[in-house]
Amino acid sequence: MATETNSRVPQIGQRNKKNQLITDPNEMFFLSPRTPSFLTGSEVIREAIRRASVDFSVAYPITPQSEASSLVGELFAEGYVGDYMRGESEFAVMGQCAGAAFGGARVFTTTAGPGTLRAFENFPMWAGSRLPIQVVFTVRGVNSPLTIQPDTLEIAFMLETGMLLWHAETAQDLFDFMLKGYYVAEQPEVHLPIGVICDGFFVTHTKDMVMMTPEDLALPHYDPYRSPVVCMDMEVPPVRMMRDPFVMKSNYISYMTHASWQLEIRAAIERSRKHTIPILDGLIDVENPDAEIMMVASGTAVSQAREAIRLFRDKGVKVGLVKIKTLRPFPTEEIRKATEHAKHIFVPEFNVAGWLAREIKSTIDRNGRVIAGPHVAGGMTMPPEIIVEEIEKHLAHRRNKELVHG
């Protein structure tokens, strides 16, 4: 994250117009003193953006992110964000974000549920255009009848857009992922949009203790000239890109161009690993890796699973947990290794589809070990007691089956 060479952009060691010291990202993340603050997830989004040297942000109201995007507006009024506007729909918002990113700005927006789906056409376009926009998805239900309740189904739609997707468990994750997300997404060999996901209401509307970096430190500005594609600002000479646009051609060169570019997007996601692993301390966290019963989860399902481990411990049963931090890149090898001793792998999820279980089943050996569930959906909570009950029920059922057929 080198600072742009534009003379009016403050460099590392200089102060911006809000008197924040532009600080090396690693120093800011790991060496700066952290102080505890008791904040809602929406306020955490504001505090991360305050420190992120964002040039442009677009807002549009949709529950449960409306408060966060309004708070970013307040930051703009205070002078922390370069420009800010309310868009007219999520489809337009994501276009406005794209336009600004094409023009060399660091861009931030938020959306949720139906907004994500209304905007959907933009996300693969962002990735294909290599725009390192950050969007926070405060995920909620997308079904009809109308719901505003927490549900992680919309993540399933996002998985193949070519975006980096990180799933925050807590408000602390949210704060760290947002700042670190820019650092990784803007690396020249990555340079992809990033979705930082948090579970609506559970994270956005509850208060939590978050260890914050100092308010007077800010990330270096985005340098659009470290992009693998040309910044559309006419500051570098234009090229005539091609004589015949590929869309016109039905021939092998055209097919190959499109195919190889899609592969390159996926390769860029994989290249993000080397920047993400040190900065997030791995793509997964593992608790009790030697346990025969493992749970694998992302988002707030991790917190519930952790509580379930405690209940199991009281019963004298050892259960392990894999917390997935990044869904793209998907930590395939890490999960394989962390679950290699497990006999049963449960995947608790806040959605009806069980997309995470499907992802895991498709990537690990002996996938008959993977049990998709327990699930809750439509806004239900997932009390740890339910996780324990479901796991016990399943194991008892399996034992009975073995007794009958074994």
Add this chain to the structure above:
Amino acid sequence: MGKKIQINKEFVDIMPQDYLDLVDNGTYESPNRGWKDFGTATELIAEHSLCAGCPESIAFRHIMASIPNPEDTVMVGSTGCTSLVFPMIAVHNIHSLFGNQNAIATGLKRALAVRFPDRVKDVIVLAGDGATVDIGLDMTLQSWFRKERFTTICFDNELYANTGGQESGLMQKGFLAKMAPVGKKFEKVRLPEIARESGCDYVAIMTASKPSLVEKVIKQAVLIAREVGPTYIQIYTPCILEIGKQSMEGLQEMRTSEAPGERFKFREFISPEAQSFLDGLAEKKKAEKLAATGATS
């Protein structure tokens, strides 16, 4: 040729001749650039992959010759016939999706204003009528409501040309087309009037038959967008293929359609603020001319 667009000396020997021509003989930073450069300077659009004789290609040439500061202009396109031309144009240009061009331009213009607060950076949207009036109408209008500072040009061929001639909102009532099998049932959408009511400070409807008029309108529209507010130009670029004309008949079709009483007779709307800005420009030009005459006499 100004100093901004240059080739690194190390690369000169490997650059294609047409690019060298563009740098040596182009019209970037030329204060009086215009259609009269045709034939003496290298144009910003050298070739196109449109149908032979397509009026859209004529309009494109005239526009590219007329934009006042190509060295600081970024264009935004959309899907359609225009998107086949943009890859060959020698200013930065963006294609992203179909119909979102005015949303892209909004973000782009604002980003450039944040990054270059003391510099001129023009943004021009150029899209077809399907993109501007049908699928993208919401974003077209909303950018005008917000008074976004860029120019929107609509190439109005009164149908979806690139997909094979389907009905569009700007098609004339009664026209038989694909997806209008018994003729279009409603009137051509009156976007110029809507543009005026939506906050545009300058609106023009025209054809591309007269290069000098295109030049004047484009220059006014870009300068007003830069200093006053949003501007909209609707140019008839008939799809000769879909209306059964020959390659050489496009120009005549435009001329016929701009005759008195016809739907593309030249009309323009200039808001009082834009008019006072144009008057100021004219005064300035006059003063400069006078000063130059004084200096030489």
